[in-house]
Amino acid sequence: MPDERHAGGYRADVRLPRGHHAAARGGPRARRGDPLKALTPFARRVLRVVSRIPAGRVATYGDVARLAGRPGAARAVGNILREAPEPRLPYHRVIAAAGALGGFGRSPHLKRSLLAAEGHTFRGRRLRNFSTRRWPE
Numbered sequence: 001m002p003d004e005r006h007a008g009g010y011r012a013d014v015r016l017p018r019g020h021h022a023a024a025r026g027g028p029r030a031r032r033g034d035p036l037k038a039l040t041p042f043a044r045r046v047l048r049v050v051s052r053i054p055a056g057r058v059a060t061y062g063d064v065a066r067l068a069g070r071p072g073a074a075r076a077v078g079n080i081l082r083e084a085p086e087p088r089l090p091y092h093r094v095i096a097a098a099g100a101l102g103g104f105g106r107s108p109h110l111k112r113s114l115l116a117a118e119g120h121t122f123r124g125r126r127l128r129n130f131s132t133r134r135w136p137e
Contacts, residue, residue: 043080045069050081053093056118057135058127060097067136078103093118099130 039047045068053059059067061074070076074097081091082105092114096102104111112122121128 039084042068042070042073042076043084046077046080047084047089050089050091050094053090053135055090056120057133058093058095058099058115058120058130059135060095061102062097063134063136064094081105093135095127095130099127101125101127 046064049059049064049067061077062072064077065071065073068077077094081094082103092104092111094102101108101111101115115127116122120133127133
């Protein structure tokens with residue numbers, strides 16, 4: 001597969017480190033081969049959608065669920081992102097409904113800092129510019 005890159009420099013053919021968290025895969029830890037194959041089909045689609053969120057834009061957990069083919073599965077998206085951390089993916093660009101920052105396993109302060117570095121502004125714990133920065137349009 002060619003090295004296809006999306007806005008923000010993230011690869012479309014995301015590979016997760018071997019031995020990644022079982023909860024995101026729906027099975028025992030992979031010990032050999034391509035760890036992405038050990039993920040559930042939905043988890044693979046979620047990670048691919050997240051890899052495509054451009055710098056300076058955000059998507060809600062619900063947006064990601066819908067784009068991955070399971071509308072209404074926002075909590076499942078949150079669980080996948082929490083249990084399958086991959087530093088090359090822009091997890092910080094996935095936020096809660098109505099522009100609330102939502103969770104971020106590494107640190108909510110880091111999530112806010114990363115979003116601010118991409119030009120987002122805040123009103124309390126919500127993005128001030130949510131409606132103009134939401135992806136996809």
